[in-house]
Amino acid sequence: MTGAVVQDPDGSRRTVTADHYICAMPVEHARQAWGRKLRAADPQFGRADKLQTDWMTGIQFYLTEPTPVIHGHVNHLDSPWALTSVGQAQYWQGRNFAADYGDGQAADCFSVDISEWDKPGILYGKTAKECTRDEVAREVWAQLKAALNDTCRTVLRDTQLHSWFLDPGVSGLGTPAAHNDDQLLIHPTGTWFNRPTARTAVPNLFLAGDYVAVDIDLATMEGANAAARQAVNALLDASGSSAGRCSVQPLYRAPEFKELKHQDEIRHRWGLPNLFDLG
Ligand SMILES: Cc1cc2nc3c(=O)[nH]c(=O)nc-3n(C[C@H](O)[C@H](O)[C@H](O)COP(=O)(O)OP(=O)(O)OC[C@H]3O[C@@H](n4cnc5c(N)ncnc54)[C@H](O)[C@@H]3O)c2cc1C
Structure with missing residues (x-):
């Protein structure tokens, strides 16, 4: 070279x-x-x-109240756009989120990955690629609320929403030229x-x-x-x-999973489904 x-x-x-x-x-x-x-x-x-590579893109929602949701990652299994999320402020123990970041109004960052870009959502009936950036944010917020507020507990409220940020690596959303410069292997x-x-x-x-x-x-x-x-x-x-x-x-x-993986490999070779695949 x-x-x-x-x-x-x-x-x-x-x-x-x-x-x-x-x-x-x-x-x-x-x-x-x-x-x-x-x-x-x-x-x-x-x-x-x-x-x-395929589309998986992050969007962050900045919230005016601390919103840890859970100490870990949430997999919103029933969300049409295959969302996963994590409340970030809880992990920065040594920091005051509102004082250290942004304009002082945001107390938490709810960080979300969108992994499905080709299936219609619940708000506009459009795929994420067909939505404008603003529509993507509204749609994701609606899917998060549908996933988290459905057990007689209101976890996310519209009044908490300060602002959002969608990866600028995606462009042309809402047009036939939707493009993602930041794909995932x-x-x-x-x-x-x-x-x-x-x-x-x-x-x-x-x-x-x-x-x-x-x-x-x-x-x-x-x-x-x-x-x-x-x-x-x-x-x-x-x-x-x-x-x-x-x-x-x-x-x-x-090591505790080794035997299960071995069993799974044998079943796969025999053309059998995974032991836990009850469908
Ligand atoms: C939404 C999302 C969430 C993720 N979440 C996690 C997670 O929770 N945990 C985890 O471990 N991993 C996660 N990943 C995966 C992780 O981000 C990547 O695997 C990792 O960043 C890859 O590192 P890299 O150095 O290979 O590439 P990158 O971090 O992408 O770095 C490559 C660099 O090359 C630059 N570049 C691109 N094209 C050119 C060019 N033509 N000339 C010069 N420079 C160029 C880019 O700007 C970039 O800075 C996530 C990925 C995505 C998309």
Whole structure:
């Protein structure tokens, strides 16, 4: 690798040269930058074209009252847009949310992931991609209220709502040109075999990112972190450095689930459903 072309926000391009290069872009962006020669040098680049990404996007609701809901993550199983949520202020024990963040009016951040963008919602009957940003926020809020206020307890109230923020990585919502620049790697069966390693056949090019093959087989910050450590170690190896290597911890797998997983694998091979799949 002899150089990397970078583009500044004003559109001007320049070539950066270095001894070593680490490509740390998400896979759907990185592979656009991998040209013919790179792909010829290492088949891993071509295989990564098969990796799939999909829409999962965050929206934050800022609330005027502390609203922890539960000490943990909520999976709103019956929400049409496959929502999950977490009340954030409760985890920042050493901080006063209202004093430390925003205009002093917001006391909590209710952070929500939208994982289904192609099914109609309950307020407008439209998919999330068909809604404008404002409609997405209203629809998500309505689905959250439907999920949390249905047990004779009012958890979310309209009067609490201070403001909201939807990931600016999604654009063109409500138009046929809806686009998501910030997609999430997904893991259909067989994905593992298409994930490249941090070290490539190009001696001075290394890969980092959640799609790189690491022991954590799920797109997460931990996986991206492990990949970056492996890229650094591969770089140190390639340059013959005597510097200490990064530690790369394998994923902790709870031993109590081992036997159940083994049973599940046998059942899967026999074409049987999971033991708990009662449907
Ligand atoms: C809504 C949502 C919720 C999530 N929740 C969790 C969670 O609770 N826990 C968890 O562990 N993980 C979570 N994840 C997954 C986690 O965020 C990712 O797996 C992780 O951030 C991937 O890290 P990365 O370094 O590979 O890529 P990123 O963090 O995406 O970093 C890549 C960087 O490359 C930049 N870039 C892109 N294109 C270019 C280009 N052409 N040129 C230069 N730079 C470029 C981007 O701007 C970005 O800064 C979530 C993801 C989403 C979308």
